[in-house]
Amino acid sequence: MRGALRTGEVAAAAGVNVQTLRYYERRGLLPRPARTPGGHRGYPSQAVVRIRVIKAVQRLGFTLDEITDLLEAGAHGRPGLRDRAVAKVAEIDARIAALTTVRRSLVDLVEAGCDSITACSCRPVCPIPLDGRLDGPATRDADD
């Protein structure tokens, strides 16, 4: 165990919580490290790099499950990152498109001057269904 890093050292160096280390180990993202006779973990310095890589890939929008696959693929010389990245770009494009649509609706609503969802005034562009507004006494019984 000479030169091995302890849990807290690795966590501090990688910028994560100590619990996160054990969580990653449980999920198979981090190899089980050697132990001292007393049961304390002793990490090689590469563990820090590995966590940083995980965090970086995570920032690219990959889930921990996907990262597990990617790491395993890499360990066995199988590639596959490129294909996954291409798929992820498509995924992101879809999310951006969805957000853009929502944004458009919100802007329409603001521009129409609508200021209440129960008494909406933003015809004809209101993104909220207009048939039968929420007025009248029908819902008042829970107003207490």
Next chain:
Amino acid sequence: MRGALRTGEVAAAAGVNVQTLRYYERRGLLPRPARTPGGHRGYPSQAVVRIRVIKAVQRLGFTLDEITDLLEAGAHGRPGLRDRAVAKVAEIDARIAALTTVRRSLVDLVEAGCDSITACSCRPVCPIPLDGRLDGPATRDADD
């Protein structure tokens, strides 16, 4: 209770699950309806509209907590939708910007031809930290 709609009817008409109705009621999004002597709920037809409104507003990116506020504000004649919508647009812009940044990194990675996170080849644009790659025997002990 004449003309009152039952749980299942409201759920079907509004396109949600029966459990969702009760969930909304618990959260205060849906007024507590009248009951039959046997304890069954009887909804006014406006309940269907209300759920549709909730779902529509939710699609605009508002959380149920925010929708609760919005509904309450509307019920008391207080406006506030416009301000919230403006803030939400800013929120969406931030998310689109973040996604765009991530997208750029992914495209860089693909264009650089990098195909593995453990043996990355995409200098100089690699979005994954490069100092000390994940090679060598240090992490092999968990390869079983």
Next chain:
DNA sequence: TTGCATCCGGTACCCGGGTACAGGCTTACC
């Protein structure tokens, strides 16, 4: 050797928005 920081495993909880299930009761229709 004593003191204290750190570490251990296990379990429970957080966020948001529901969904599922169990066991029992009511209502509607024939």
Next chain:
DNA sequence: GGTAAGCCTGTACCCGGGTACCGGATGCAA
């Protein structure tokens, strides 16, 4: 009046990515 569909409450679980807390053990320095 029988039967089946639908309803009731309460509780637990799902997703993803951690975080928090507990009581007890270990490691290291003075």
